Amino acid sequence: MLVWTMILLGQYKDWQTRAREEVLQVFGYERPDIDGLNHLKVVNMIFNEVLRLYPPLVVLRRFVHEETKLRNLILPAGTLLQLNTMLLHHDQDVWGKDVYEFKPERFAKGVLKATKGQASYLPFGGGPPMEKTIAVCVTGVAAAILVLLVWRVLNFLWLKPKKMEKFLRDQGLKGTRYRFMAGDLKELEKLREEARSKPMSVTDHNIVPRVLTFLHKSVAAHGKLCFTWIGVTPMVHISDPTMMREVLANHFQFQKSRGGNPLTKLLVRGLLDVETDQWVKHRKIINPAFHVEKLKHMVPAFYVSCSEMIQKWEEMIAKETSCEVDVWSHLQTLTADVISRTAFGSSFEEGRKIFELQSELSALVMKAATSVYIPGSKFLPTKSNKRMKEIDWKVKVMVKSIIDKRVIAMKAGESINDDLLGILLDSNYKEMKQQGNNNFGLSIEEIIVECKLFYFAGQETTAIMLVWTMILLGQYKDWQTRAREEVLHVFGHGRPDIDGLNHLKVVNMIFHEVLRLYPPVTLLRRMVHEKTKLGNIILPAGTLLQLNTLLLHHDQDVWGEDVYKFKPERFSEGVLKATKGQPSYLPFGGGPRICIGQNLAMLEAKMALAMILQRFSFNLSPSYSHAPHIILTLKAQFGAHLILHKL
Numbered sequence: 001m002l003v004w005t006m007i008l009l010g011q012y013k014d015w016q017t018r019a020r021e022e023v024l025q026v027f028g029y030e031r032p033d034i035d036g037l038n039h040l041k042v043v044n045m046i047f048n049e050v051l052r053l054y055p056p057l058v059v060l061r062r063f064v065h066e067e068t069k070l071r072n073l074i075l076p077a078g079t080l081l082q083l084n085t086m087l088l089h090h091d092q093d094v095w096g097k098d099v100y101e102f103k104p105e106r107f108a109k110g111v112l113k114a115t116k117g118q119a120s121y122l123p124f125g126g127g128p129p130m131e132k133t134i135a136v137c138v139t140g141v142a143a144a145i146l147v148l149l150v151w152r153v154l155n156f157l158w159l160k161p162k163k164m165e166k167f168l169r170d171q172g173l174k175g176t177r178y179r180f181m182a183g184d185l186k187e188l189e190k191l192r193e194e195a196r197s198k199p200m201s202v203t204d205h206n207i208v209p210r211v212l213t214f215l216h217k218s219v220a221a222h223g224k225l226c227f228t229w230i231g232v233t234p235m236v237h238i239s240d241p242t243m244m245r246e247v248l249a250n251h252f253q254f255q256k257s258r259g260g261n262p263l264t265k266l267l268v269r270g271l272l273d274v275e276t277d278q279w280v281k282h283r284k285i286i287n288p289a290f291h292v293e294k295l296k297h298m299v300p301a302f303y304v305s306c307s308e309m310i311q312k313w314e315e316m317i318a319k320e321t322s323c324e325v326d327v328w329s330h331l332q333t334l335t336a337d338v339i340s341r342t343a344f345g346s347s348f349e350e351g352r353k354i355f356e357l358q359s360e361l362s363a364l365v366m367k368a369a370t371s372v373y374i375p376g377s378k379f380l381p382t383k384s385n386k387r388m389k390e391i392d393w394k395v396k397v398m399v400k401s402i403i404d405k406r407v408i409a410m411k412a413g414e415s416i417n418d419d420l421l422g423i424l425l426d427s428n429y430k431e432m433k434q435q436g437n438n439n440f441g442l443s444i445e446e447i448i449v450e451c452k453l454f455y456f457a458g459q460e461t462t463a464i465m466l467v468w469t470m471i472l473l474g475q476y477k478d479w480q481t482r483a484r485e486e487v488l489h490v491f492g493h494g495r496p497d498i499d500g501l502n503h504l505k506v507v508n509m510i511f512h513e514v515l516r517l518y519p520p521v522t523l524l525r526r527m528v529h530e531k532t533k534l535g536n537i538i539l540p541a542g543t544l545l546q547l548n549t550l551l552l553h554h555d556q557d558v559w560g561e562d563v564y565k566f567k568p569e570r571f572s573e574g575v576l577k578a579t580k581g582q583p584s585y586l587p588f589g590g591g592p593r594i595c596i597g598q599n600l601a602m603l604e605a606k607m608a609l610a611m612i613l614q615r616f617s618f619n620l621s622p623s624y625s626h627a628p629h630i631i632l633t634l635k636a637q638f639g640a641h642l643i644l645h646k647l
């Protein structure tokens with residue numbers, strides 16, 4: 001009944017309008033109550049007409065058990081009678097020539113008048129009065145459900161967004177006009193597609209217009225502090241360092257954004273996703289695994305993984321003095337390998353398999369996440385859904401088997417391994433012991449989730465940082481030479497060690513400048529769950545905040561006129577001097593939820609670059625096409641084609 005009503009009202013907009021007018025007149029925007037519902041005349045007429053044209057039950061059946069007289073007919077025992085409600089409702093002789101027209105007005109004076117007292121309208125059957133009562137109740141409940149449903153949908157899709165828009169505008173905030181249901185998503189997608197079709201000049205680092213075209217346009221039109229729409233949700237853009245600091249510092253108030261495709265939960269869980277007290281607990285237990293002291297035990301693993309990559313490059317060059325390589329896939333393998341070794345130590349072969357499965361899962365989830373999500377569709381037994389669940393389960397089993405072996409070894413008194421998992425298990429055990437309660441620690445399930453997260457959060461981001469570094473050094477050969485001179489000065493052709501890596505000043509400056517111009521994570525999102533004050537503005541509950549790291553890193557007012565130039569020297573006296581003490585450099589986020597793996601990533605990247613510089617010089621290949629683009633992180637759309645020369 002409801003579905004036909006919505007279909008018909010979707011077609012007969014005049015009746016939809018009349019019904020809405022009545023509803024708004026009776027309830028305004030308040031919650032409908034029973035008294036009001038019982039007085040909805042137009043809505044009632046509409047339902048009656050819907051039930052006439054599209055009665056949910058089209059026939060009624062009765063059985064004759066013994067010979068029975070019906071008017072002039074004698075029906076033998078065993079006859080089945082079919083009362084054709086639908087035929088009756090569509091009978092021209094009964095309803096007139098306009099029988100097939102949708103005309104709720106025929107019920108303007110009630111059912112009795114419309115049927116001229118005949119029993120020609122039987123959507124709820126007929127007979128003893130009891131059934132009539134039920135029928136009346138059912139219509140009432142259906143009316144209530146429909147009105148509530150319509151009101152909720154209307155509120156969700158239109159009234160609430162418009163109310164929020166007004167609230168923001170009244171405070172002087174500018175932004176795009178709310179567009180029904182999709183907000184700015186359609187335009188955003190259109191502009192993104194257009195931008196993706198045009199590569200940039202290699203020397204051009206003003207990438208915002210290409211990678212964040214819609215945001216760039218919005219900021220130009222409405223200012224740096226403005227709002228746009230992700231569907232029905234207003235998104236306030238923040239690019240001011242002080243405001244960003246305020247948001248990042250208050251992680252209880254400004255929480256990670258939720259919603260979207262629930263399948264992303266298969267990838268983003270654990271520390272990156274938990275909130276409030278849960279986050280405090282997780283972070284406290286995981287922190288020791290990333291402690292600077294512990295990192296030195298991971299340096300040998302970095303070395304082995306880098307050596308493998310370099311060996312491959314050397315084999316590729318063997319016959320020539322140089323060769324062209326798209327280094328992107330190699331760097332991805334490198335960083336995956338590093339996580340496998342640093343997370344699982346001796347079990348890194350299993351770790352590798354886990355990574356392969358995780359990256360297949362990641363591709364499937366990304367595909368699902370970028371298409372429109374239909375609620376409940378994750379339960380459908382599609383090929384992709386089945387594979388995602390299968391991988392999720394397989395990875396869980398594999399990580400659990402590694403953990404089980406470790407736990408047994410720990411209980412047998414064996415020394416803990418210095419890999420992330422070993423330190424994590426140890427830290428978890430200490431926490432439980434200290435609190436005297438197993439509930440204070442992480443469960444095995446939670447530890448599995450954290451191990452999986454290391455791949456998601458740490459692999460691609462570090463590979464991206466390295467790929468942009470190689471692209472930029474392939475272009476700025478003077479900086480490549482300076483970096484190599486420093487590396488050779490510190491290590492010669494020997495094996496890089498942690499002390500030396502921590503003293504590479506030029507390499508450090510280069511990484512900072514790469515992360516400024518091409519931060520792998522270009523934006524951070526937070527959600528406001530209740531009315532919240534930020535600076536001078538009050539944000540209504542349900543507002544999304546987007547902290548635009550890339551915009552901040554490319555802000556002329558902050559970095560000066562040479563903002564788009566690759567100038568590592570701006571970091572020669574450290575980040576604090578370069579930013580003049582402002583929180584205007586946030587490649588790893590900020591506040592308490594700052595990236596837990598930043599030291600690991602920096603050390604790993606330094607090892608990789610030092611070893612590359614010791615053995616090769618490189619420049620951009622003519623086939624390199626400069627096309628940064630964002631798919632979650634800031635990638636090189638067509639890869640990173642470089643010419644490697646053996647030194």
Ligand code: HEM
Binds near residue numbers: 521
């Ligand atoms: C260049 C490499 C990396 C970059 C640019 C990067 C960037 C970031 C950023 C911007 C955040 C903050 C997200 C937010 O506030 O919403 C973050 C958080 C995080 N990162 Fe990284 N990351 C990198 C490497 C790593 C590595 C190697 C790991 C682990 C192996 C890692 C694990 C995490 C985790 C677990 C969080 C969540 C921290 C929390 O919420 O407490 N990251 N990262």
